[in-house]
């Protein structure tokens with residue numbers, strides 16, 4: 001068992017003492033003339049699950065993409081372990097919203113999870129034993145062994161989410177950037193995903209996810225960043241998700 005888990009580094013926090021591993025300083029992102037995000041300042045560490053909360057168009061997806069290095073910053077800094085994030089790296093796994101994924105794409109669950117190894121192997125190189133073990137471990141840890149030969153399009157929404165998370169595990173990503181992972185899941189699938197994210201965080205990853213349901217945010221996340229183009233609040237769930245703040249941000253009483 002020990003041997004298997006060695007494929008994932010759990011040392012995310014160990015080398016860094018009390019320092020925050022992800023620091024965002026005064027971040028702004030604009031798409032041409034549209035300001036999507038302004039003045040974001042947060043510091044957080046592996047082991048945390050951070051919810052991004054805010055109305056439609058508040059900049060949640062933009063922040064996830066920006067942390068992943070997929071959209072350029074207009075100003076400010078994103079630091080991962082003290083180094084400026086300017087482009088995508090293997091440390092980050094970004095999962096787009098469901099509707100942005102082409103579910104008709106013919107690929108098996110195992111094939112999808114194998115894609116997590118391509119940043120290491122390149123598309124042309126043969127899979128090493130280590131790559132195969134990493135894929136096996138990822139499938140195993142997300143309970144996808146029995147589904148590995150199935151087509152992605154044939155799975156339920158919850159199973160599809162798990163397949164994408166397994167790809168991130170095979171990639172050995174430390175930061176999981178998830179765009180509305182709970183949307184469209186039934187209660188059981190949502191509970192399963194909630195447990196899974198708790199486990200992935202406990203293993204030393206940083207989970208950052210946009211989320212719409214303020215009630216379940218209390219159980220599913222440790223910290224909350226409330227966005228409305230500008231940063232409204234950041235802190236622990238209990239500190240931040242007060243009825244006053246919610247009605248101010250969403251312009252509706254709870």
Ligand SMILES: Nc1ncnc2c1ncn2[C@@H]1O[C@H](COP(=O)(O)OP(=O)(O)OP(=O)(O)O)[C@@H](O)[C@H]1O
Pocket residue numbers: 031034035036054055056057058059060061062063210
């Ligand atoms: N590729 C793009 N080009 C131009 N404008 C964009 C682009 N992507 C997002 N925007 C704009 O940036 C702002 C923030 O969008 P973003 O998708 O980050 O918000 P969101 O909080 O994720 O919204 P939702 O909850 O609806 O998914 C919006 O005004 C949006 O119209």
